[in-house]
Amino acid sequence: MATTNATISISSDIMSYPVNISKQMTMKKLGSSAGLEETSGLRTKKFTATDAIVVIEEDEFTNTKASKVYMRNTGSSKSDFFYVAKHASAAASDTAAVTIGKLYGGDWMLIPYLADVNITVAPSTAEAMTLEYIVFVE
Amino acid sequence: MATTTATVSITSADLMPGMPLAINASSQLMQTGTTTGLELMDMGAGKLTEASAADALHEALGTADTANWVYICNTSTNDEQYIKVGIHDTIIGNLGAGEWLWMPWNMGTADNEINIEAETSGSVTYEYAIFKSTYTLPAKT
Numbered sequence: 001m002a003t004t005n006a007t008i009s010i011s012s013d014i015m016s017y018p019v020n021i022s023k024q025m026t027m028k029k030l031g032s033s034a035g036l037e038e039t040s041g042l043r044t045k046k047f048t049a050t051d052a053i054v055v056i057e058e059d060e061f062t063n064t065k066a067s068k069v070y071m072r073n074t075g076s077s078k079s080d081f082f083y084v085a086k087h088a089s090a091a092a093s094d095t096a097a098v099t100i101g102k103l104y105g106g107d108w109m110l111i112p113y114l115a116d117v118n119i120t121v122a123p124s125t126a127e128a129m130t131l132e133y134i135v136f137v138e
Numbered sequence: 139m140a141t142t143t144a145t146v147s148i149t150s151a152d153l154m155p156g157m158p159l160a161i162n163a164s165s166q167l168m169q170t171g172t173t174t175g176l177e178l179m180d181m182g183a184g185k186l187t188e189a190s191a192a193d194a195l196h197e198a199l200g201t202a203d204t205a206n207w208v209y210i211c212n213t214s215t216n217d218e219q220y221i222k223v224g225i226h227d228t229i230i231g232n233l234g235a236g237e238w239l240w241m242p243w244n245m246g247t248a249d250n251e252i253n254i255e256a257e258t259s260g261s262v263t264y265e266y267a268i269f270k271s272t273y274t275l276p277a278k279t
Contacts (some may be wrong), residue, residue, distance in 0.1 A: 070148060
């Protein structure tokens with residue numbers, strides 16, 4: 001059994017008192033103490049157009065389990081971003097119900113993934129942007 | 139201007155034999171398309187029971203298509219208890235005991251609430267924090 005740990009630390013001075021969140025998790029199979037044992041491997045993709053593209057195909061992975069997806073916009077621009085969406089084909093846009101959110105330069109996310117629908121991304125600009133991502137698979 | 143920083147470290151010595159995994163990233167949370175830090179947040183804790191269907195953890199009452207961030211942790215220690223997390227009708231995934239998520243949330247439509255649902259028996263505890271670019275409080279009833 002493999003052991004994969006992820007630790008998040010969030011610090012903020014939004015409140016009048018310091019906010020500090022720190023949590024470590026071990027990525028486990030659904031309803032189990034067994035660790036995830038497979039991965040897509042770390043992938044990097046460079047985009048030079050605003051077309052939406054499927055970056056994670058659900059049929060590569062087992063549906064209704066407890067996979068995880070990590071993504072990061074490796075750029076530094078705080079005005080250019082990737083839309084991230086769950087959609088059967090390549091679609092991600094501003095007001096689409098299936099759009100999760102936006103990753104600006106340096107932003108990252110780590111979410112559970114049901115592998116029921118593809119994950120697509122759409123750059124906001126045709127300027128070169130790079131996305132790195134990995135799926136931790138049950 | 140407030141400063142909020144989110145950092146992650148992902149490590150595994152044995153997921154890929156012979157290739158130890160070490161991913162580290164850090165980002166500062168900014169208001170939509172700017173270099174001004176986010177200034178709005180909610181945080182709290184609660185309990186879910188299997189008897190209830192999906193519940194709205196947070197309504198999408200901010201400006202549509204903005205930069206917002208969601209942290210949710212299933213704080214249960216029972217490995218059989220997990221929480222299903224969604225954005226309106228889109229299921230994101232299952233959070234097992236002790237697991238957390240960190241995701242952007244653009245509030246693409248007013249219906250795009252964050253919802254959570256316990257998928258096993260008993261009470262499932264959770265914690266959350268939501269960082270927002272804009273937000274309007276619900277109207278009084």
